[in-house]
Every structure is written in structure tokens, then in C-alpha cells.
Amino acid sequence: MTVQQPLPTQARIDTVVIGTLLDLPYANAPTVTYPGCANSSGIVARNTALLSPGDIGCQVALMFEGGDPARPLVIGLLLGAPASPAPFASVRLDEQRLELSAEREIVLRCGKASITLTRAGKVIIQGVYLSSRSSGVNRIKGGSVQIN
Known part of the structure; x- marks a missing residue:
């Protein structure tokens, strides 16, 4: 045994x-x-x-x-521990929401189209063709609005 x-x-x-x-x-x-x-x-x-x-x-x-x-x-x-922590990116998902976070910028890209979000608050939308449709009010607001 x-x-x-x-x-x-x-x-x-x-x-x-x-x-x-x-x-x-x-x-x-x-x-x-x-x-x-x-x-x-x-x-x-x-x-x-x-x-x-x-x-x-x-x-x-x-x-x-x-x-x-x-x-x-x-x-x-620990306070004062490494002064510059490693850059981070995170993804959170639940039944209601998908949240992507990054330190500097997030880029969603597909072919010739992209949406870029920057740390400074800029939202840059680029594409060959852009379409905006709404069944309700389609509002454009800003400090100034430039068309062409």
C-alpha cells in the first residue's frame, strides 16, 4: 500500500x-x-x-x-510608488454598455473610415462618405460651426 x-x-x-x-x-x-x-x-x-x-x-x-x-x-x-505607471487600456462590458478607455487616444478603424477620440476631447470622424440621419431633430452645436 x-x-x-x-x-x-x-x-x-x-x-x-x-x-x-x-x-x-x-x-x-x-x-x-x-x-x-x-x-x-x-x-x-x-x-x-x-x-x-x-x-x-x-x-x-x-x-x-x-x-x-x-x-x-x-x-x-503606495503613494509615490513608480511615478509613471504603465500606460493602460481597458474594456468594460455589461448587458447595457461597452466602454473602451485609453490614456491618450482611441481609434476605431474599418477600411478608409475611422473615428478617433483624443485625450484633449477631440472627436475626429473621417471617411469617403459620411451620412447623418435622424427621425427626430439632427442638431449641430458648437462654439462655431463651419460648413465647407
């Missing part, structure tokens, strides 16, 4: 550990990594801190539920 040995477990972590925020697909489920993390692509953590996609790449303070390294808890974002 062969006795099966239990798999080795990672030692308890009972101190604050400095990790890195890798992703933020949902506000309550950030993906983090830390020195000695068993999963090189990061691990989903619980969260007590207010984080945003702009925080991706920044250092976070972590505790571990019950000292279990597989159950990280983000307790805060």
Missing part, C-alpha cells in the same frame, strides 16, 4: 507585502503579483482600496487572509 504525501504548501505570510497591480478587470477583483507569488501571471485579490485602471503597474500593499499566500487582500496603493 502506497501512502500519498500531501502536496507542499507555501508558508504563511503574516506581514505586509509590497506587490504590483497587474490588471483591474473589475473594481473588486484586481490581479496582483508579489515576490514569491506561486503564479507568474498574477493572482486575483480581494480589495479594500479604491483602484482605477490608471493604477495598473503601481505598487500595492498586500495582506493575506488567514496568512494564506493564495488569498491576497489589497489594503492600499
Whole structure:
């Protein structure tokens, strides 16, 4: 009869550990990594801190539920941690809305047509043929409106 040995477990972590925020697909489920993390692509953590996609790449303070390294808890974002976090882009989707976010600009392109949104607030629509149709009011408002 062969006795099966239990798999080795990672030692308890009972101190604050400095990790890195890798992703933020949902506000309550950030993906983090830390020195000695068993999963090189990061691990989903619980969260007590207010984080945003702009925080991706920044250092976070972590505790571990019950000292279990597989159950990280983000307790805060380190202030003054890397001055320039990695650029981010995010996509959020639910039944009602698709939201794309980027640091500098978003471009939707298909063939010779494109829509560009810039950080400065510009919306640039380009195409070979542009059509605007409305069953209600079709309003054009602006500081000034130029046609041709």
C-alpha cells in the first residue's frame, strides 16, 4: 500500500507585502503579483482600496487572509510608488454598455473610415462618405460651426 504525501504548501505570510497591480478587470477583483507569488501571471485579490485602471503597474500593499499566500487582500496603493505607471487600456462590458478607455487616444478603424477620440476631447470622424440621419431633430452645436 502506497501512502500519498500531501502536496507542499507555501508558508504563511503574516506581514505586509509590497506587490504590483497587474490588471483591474473589475473594481473588486484586481490581479496582483508579489515576490514569491506561486503564479507568474498574477493572482486575483480581494480589495479594500479604491483602484482605477490608471493604477495598473503601481505598487500595492498586500495582506493575506488567514496568512494564506493564495488569498491576497489589497489594503492600499503606495503613494509615490513608480511615478509613471504603465500606460493602460481597458474594456468594460455589461448587458447595457461597452466602454473602451485609453490614456491618450482611441481609434476605431474599418477600411478608409475611422473615428478617433483624443485625450484633449477631440472627436475626429473621417471617411469617403459620411451620412447623418435622424427621425427626430439632427442638431449641430458648437462654439462655431463651419460648413465647407
